[in-house]
Amino acid sequence: GDSVTQMEGPVTLSEEAFLTINCTYTATGYPSLFWYVQYPGEGLQLLLKATKADDKGSNKGFEATYRKETTSFHLEKGSVQVSDSAVYFCALSDYGGSQGNLIFGKGTKLSVKP
Amino acid sequence: GAVVSQHPSRVICKSGTSVKIECRSLDFQATTMFWYRQFPKQSLMLMATSNEGSKATYEQGVEKDKFLINHASLTLSTLTVTSAHPEDSSFYICSARISLGQTKETQYFGPGTRLLVL
Numbered sequence: 372g373d374s375v376t377q378m379e380g381p382v383t384l385s386e387e388a389f390l391t392i393n394c395t396y397t398a399t400g401y402p403s404l405f406w407y408v409q410y411p412g413e414g415l416q417l418l419l420k421a422t423k424a425d426d427k428g429s430n431k432g433f434e435a436t437y438r439k440e441t442t443s444f445h446l447e448k449g450s451v452q453v454s455d456s457a458v459y460f461c462a463l464s465d466y467g468g469s470q471g472n473l474i475f476g477k478g479t480k481l482s483v484k485p
Numbered sequence: 486g487a488v489v490s491q492h493p494s495r496v497i498c499k500s501g502t503s504v505k506i507e508c509r510s511l512d513f514q515a516t517t518m519f520w521y522r523q524f525p526k527q528s529l530m531l532m533a534t535s536n537e538g539s540k541a542t543y544e545q546g547v548e549k550d551k552f553l554i555n556h557a558s559l560t561l562s563t564l565t566v567t568s569a570h571p572e573d574s575s576f577y578i579c580s581a582r583i584s585l586g587q588t589k590e591t592q593y594f595g596p597g598t599r600l601l602v603l
Contacts, residue, residue, distance in 0.1 A: 414489060
């Protein structure tokens, strides 16, 4: 079945460092791909998404490109801030472009130190 | 953005008792609500999908008589863990989906409920 694999954390970075969180997927169809973020004490929030190959999702300085050839959707940010400390989840959905029937990775905890 | 709340945020109960968790969409009507379960350092796993006024659709391996879901209104869904046992201890997360148009739907997540069964 479909699955998502993302790098294990925790990831600890200094402020203004470059961030990469790897995510790869396995899917039989043509899934949409998502990154969610969960700040402490809050629910998951959609960070960005891409619905087809070569699409780039971006939001709040974060970017991820849908790479069909490598079945990847790595999350990147050029300069992290302390406020980016959270748990990041990669997810896929093969339910068209909506967010139904999501399949999540295990999550990667990011801690950014001042 | 839209807000989804869960109550309680944490609950500790004795083995054999039942626990009810509420999921509410505070400022929108949710056509569909989802219930997920998350074990430590594991993915969120979809347990069931519920539509208002109809029976929930359970994922394979999830006992529907163990995890009772009631979606009585467009703003409230409840998950009842019946005769809870220690292995039911977990983090339960709900989400609510609204239709913004024919092709775009957005799902909003609650903050989760930590259940500990002693």
